[in-house]
Amino acid sequence: MDSAPPSYKGHRYPVEIIAHCVWLYHRFPLSFREVEELMLQRGAVVSHETVRRWCAKFGQAYADGLRRRRPRPGDKWHLDEVFVKINGVRQYLWRAVDKDGNVLDILIQSRRNAKAAKRFLAKLMKKQQRVPRVMVTDKLRSYGTAHRELMPSVEHRSHKGLNNRAENSHQPTRQRERAMKGFRSVGAAQRFLAAFSGISPHFRPRRHLMTAPGYRAEMTIRFAIWDQVTGAAGQPAAA
Template sequence: MVSKSITLGRGSRVASTRPSYKGHRYPVEIISHCVWLYFRFPLSFREVEELMLERGVVVSYETVRRWCRKFGQSYADALRRRRPRPGDKWHLDEVFVKINGERKYLWRAVDQNGNVLDILVQNRRDKDAARRFFRKLMTKTRSVPRVIVTDKLRSYGAAHREVMPSVEHRSHKGLNNRAENTHQPTRQRERAMKGFRSVGAAQRFLSAFSGISPHFRPSRHLMTATEHRLEMTIRFTIWDQITGVVGQPTRA
């Protein structure tokens, strides 16, 4: 069955959240297409430049970099606003990432439907780090879950008792595959980018990436080819709406 997790409509709300392209000499569809290429596929800025050149569009990789930095997060936030409210069962997990040769930790939360709720790059995975992530999650989603599912890391239990003691906490390695599986696209990009240069750069990229990439990754294994094409058409239409391409003559 085709996913119904993303809906069309909300015209006035969509229009009010479109980013401003004032001062940019390139058409909106060129900008949004470059940002889509970079966050959807494991491409470098130079590779996006080359792909656009093949289409007859001359744009430098530095310009693509600026577009991704300026519009990536706003596109991701707009996509998140189009999603339904988070589920009441949250799966949390942390994984180490190498940043400029040093080990840091990427904390991630998804709901029972696999929707990424938030990510946070931190230096540690202790109680303070877990508590900070819990509070950021509740602020970002404006909600409190019914259940949280984590691995056996003790920091989760200590932070849980302090921040959300009324929430059920299930701690079991085998129950947390849903969160662990969502790390795979991040690992793929980490390899393609040959690591991150700073914590700030990693947070900026992964925050936008976790909002844009899943939008174009529906549960393909649950759909027929026809259903998948229909779902992707819907998602491309939503992308055109939130980026402001709707009403333009053509796509890039």
């Protein structure tokens, strides 16, 4: 069931300005100051600090709204983990996607062992409220331990060549990581990537499989869904 858009009570800027800033920041590798500049070109005077607060307040709400409107995820889950440097310290970003590349969940942890794998799987199952038919991972043995303890009835395929779907899903994160010159804290990285993984893929259909008219039609639908999620649908255009 679709939920109501977030409340904008107390905000003096119209909904479409707030939603557009959040879209710009999560869709393109832009800084808050670059979003500020783009909005100024459109005649909207918004400070980069205001953009930052909007992204922090509304980003996750928008991402959750988009996820609720997505079709039910497939029953084949791909799991993978990559290292990220956060304030100079190596951490591991765990990610699960379905067969279509839709992000199911992410989690940043300091370890890449069985305990970390079990924690991520438990979080993933709690969020999805089910188990998959097939779980595909790379050759990391920690997945095998977590699989045997948490979902032994699920088929587990462990092969690096089968997991390109999850590995490819890390590419937008790497792009943002470079643009942001790294993440400053685990908490900030977790919050940003949780929202980013819900918003960015919504505007990244598999364009190489579409004709140009088909792509434009698909994007029109996705922008309409975005307007519904943010509450901008039916609002008058900003000057």
